[in-house]
Amino acid sequence: MARSDLLLSLVRAGTTGDEGRFRRAVEAVIAEERAKNHGVLAERLDSALRSARPRSGHGLIPTGGLRAVDGADDLYEEITPRRGFDDLVLTADLRRSCDELIEEHHRVELLRAHGLEPRHRVLLAGPPGNGKTSVAEALADALLTPLLRVRYDALIGSYLGETAGRLRRLFDAARTRACVLFFDEFDAVSKERGDAREAGEIKRVVNSLLLALDDLPSHVLLVTATNHADLLDRAVWRRFQVRLDLPAPTRAQREAFLSAAKRARGLAEGLSPRALAGRLDGASFSELEDFVTDVARRALLNQPDADVKAIVRERLRDWDSRARAS
Missing domain, CATH: 1.10.8 (Helicase, Ruva Protein; domain 3)
Structure with a gap:
């Protein structure tokens, strides 16, 4: 049985006609059922959500249904976390920030009962080799979720609009379950749009990224890492609720x-x-x-x-x- 907070969210979305809220609530139910190993129910709910059509022009699900995620598996590699926070050497402030984030996801029912959601967009910045990937893995380990590491060789396309389309498929695939979605070298898809040296394609990619970030449900913990935080588009940078610096070790x-x-x-x-x-x-x-x-x-x-x-x-x-x- 789905949690009472999710059922309430579904009812409120239905009575108010909030399409985004409805979709996020159903996706959260699907993610929860998958976490409980209720695979058959999760797949039936997922299929129903994708194939739904409105009875009139004003239904909760858009006429085109949800975008298909076929072919998205090659856009990421799924990793079973093997490193936890006890294996890392972190500053007290960094460890506290991570512990607070983990607590928010473990106690999500309490937050939702008061109309709140856990923070789920994290930016890790610092020079290479100082633990950004390890922190992402430790977060997945603490939350008991898979780590989905984005594959840029499959994500970045050579044709106009190809990368933006693949980016949408990646986020659609990730949102179907609880997971940590990890972008290493995040500046590859989030550079400042005002940079005159960048082609128009990066602007399309960043625009798609902003839409995906705004629509990402909280059961997907997005963790991004960059060695060059100064290169990030300002609008992208503002989307992150948690920003952590990982400097060289003392x-x-x-x-x-x-x-x-x-x-x-x-x-x-x-x-x-x-x-x-x-x-x-x-x-x-x-x-x-x-x-x-x-x-x-x-x-x-x-x-x-x-x-x-x-x-x-x-x-x-x-x-x-x-x-x-x-």
Whole structure:
């Protein structure tokens, strides 16, 4: 049985003729039934919604029905989250913001009972390699939903209007269930429309994106990541209810990350997180993980006479050489 708040929303939409509200309520019911593994009911509701036609010119469902989502599967890859917030090193403010967002989605019934919805549009900004993708994965893990990562190789088209059409199909497919929809390198489809260097196609894409953002139901948590927040269209930027910065890690964060990575890799001797945190100044979380993984790989291959300290010294020389070259 659907929740009382959704049933009330359906009734109110029907009595007021609010097409958008009606569609969002039905989609929320479908997403909830799928989450309960009621696949047959969910598919029947979805089919009924897509094939519905108004009895007159003033019905709740537009004459054309909902747009088909056939062929949308290639626009994203579905990922089962394998990393949670306990696996990440975050600032206290960033962790608090994520915890509050998760609570809103876990207690959505209380919010809806008072006419409120959980926030569901998140923008992550910061230099590469500092955890934006990991935060998206951790949010999906905390909400027990799949992570749908957008595939730009399939989304971006070469013909006029092709990308905008695919973008609409992507959002139509995502909204049929509870999920985290993740756009990495989000500026690829949301650049400032006033930029004279951009062709007219990006303006069409951004216009379609704005419509999709406004119509996105709250059971879809949209998480976007960019290394260049200054390039985003201002209207797109304003649509995001949560904006989080993920800067390069501090020395204390590097030490905490290296300590956790050392335990995970079983490197009991020869790797001092405190000393390495100082030597690897300016490293991103991704670079730190690569460093520890490289040490662990070489130590394993050098068994039974592996000298972890010597391996670390060698890898540090490599790091210093790359730092000087850059």
